[in-house]
Amino acid sequence: MSAKYSTASDAIASWREDVLTGTKPPRWPLGDGFDDVELGPGLVLLLGGAPGAGKTALAMQWTLDALRIDLELRALVANVESSPRVLLDRQLARLSGIPLADIRDRRLDEQHGDRLAVAFDILDTVSDRLAFLEAPFNLENVAAAADATDSKLILLDYAQRFAADSDNKRHEVNRLMDYLRKFADAGCGMLVLAAVGRTKNRQGQSSYDPAGLNLASFRESSELEFGCDSAYMLAPDKDGGRTLACLKNRHGEPADVSLRFDGSLQRFESANIWRPEDFDVSHLWQGGDDAAE
Numbered sequence: 001m002s003a004k005y006s007t008a009s010d011a012i013a014s015w016r017e018d019v020l021t022g023t024k025p026p027r028w029p030l031g032d033g034f035d036d037v038e039l040g041p042g043l044v045l046l047l048g049g050a051p052g053a054g055k056t057a058l059a060m061q062w063t064l065d066a067l068r069i070d071l072e073l074r075a076l077v078a079n080v081e082s083s084p085r086v087l088l089d090r091q092l093a094r095l096s097g098i099p100l101a102d103i104r105d106r107r108l109d110e111q112h113g114d115r116l117a118v119a120f121d122i123l124d125t126v127s128d129r130l131a132f133l134e135a136p137f138n139l140e141n142v143a144a145a146a147d148a149t150d151s152k153l154i155l156l157d158y159a160q161r162f163a164a165d166s167d168n169k170r171h172e173v174n175r176l177m178d179y180l181r182k183f184a185d186a187g188c189g190m191l192v193l194a195a196v197g198r199t200k201n202r203q204g205q206s207s208y209d210p211a212g213l214n215l216a217s218f219r220e221s222s223e224l225e226f227g228c229d230s231a232y233m234l235a236p237d238k239d240g241g242r243t244l245a246c247l248k249n250r251h252g253e254p255a256d257v258s259l260r261f262d263g264s265l266q267r268f269e270s271a272n273i274w275r276p277e278d279f280d281v282s283h284l285w286q287g288g289d290d291a292a293e
């Protein structure tokens, strides 16, 4: 085999050009509050969390918002567990502000008309740049579908299900990361959801206690944690919010993100974004009335 390498002069020529012209590595915007979360060509982002933590909801929100903001972007969603209709119901709830339960049961009438119209308009702006993988759910089909649709953002939900069936699942999941890196090297950005294993809590019981979840929690894999560029764990807070804990960030300082999650609307937002209802100022008016009497 002939040796494969590039000389430093080759590498420096294009790199120096980027540095001097201020050309940054491309990143896709993921919406308000997620500036520190890096997803773009060449990167593998791992997102873990207990069942029901909201991984799918958050990953779909990022994907749709990236498509809304970056009109050049195309995305492929490879979800083994949920059909496109189920995923679209959830996004319709988020974009329209109509509770998911009403959308799921189609309890919709004229009063929802305007909000539905706005949400469908938004979906129309992304629909020809968004594709859903159909069976077979394997990496060969992911590669073929990404090529056919020219998708650069690929959402895998979830990683362990894309490891070939085998008696040695751990080995297969480790091999999976090799393939994910090949997708990234080919210019794709990989948003990879991962199941996590239970850990022992302080009482010695097996649980998904957020305090015990760490890089080693990614089930059946050591390679997932080493091979990714960034790894996040989505965990419920005591007050019903979520913390997006950054366990690893190869290209920057790891920064956690505090989130609010509205399950009925499948909507995440940064806990740092100001909302009028968080500030009850009615007592000030009350005080004013008292003072006037």
Ligand SMILES: Nc1ncnc2c1ncn2[C@@H]1O[C@H](COP(=O)(O)OP(=O)(O)OP(=O)(O)O)[C@@H](O)[C@H]1O
Pocket: 049, 050, 051, 052, 053, 054, 055, 056, 057, 058, 081, 100, 101, 262, 263, 264, 265
């Ligand atoms: N109509 C609803 N009202 C309120 N909450 C809801 C409603 N429908 C779903 N949810 C909640 O939204 C969350 C959706 O989680 P999601 O499926 O994104 O989690 P996940 O981390 O991907 O889980 P899994 O690994 O089991 O797929 C769950 O906590 C679920 O209970």
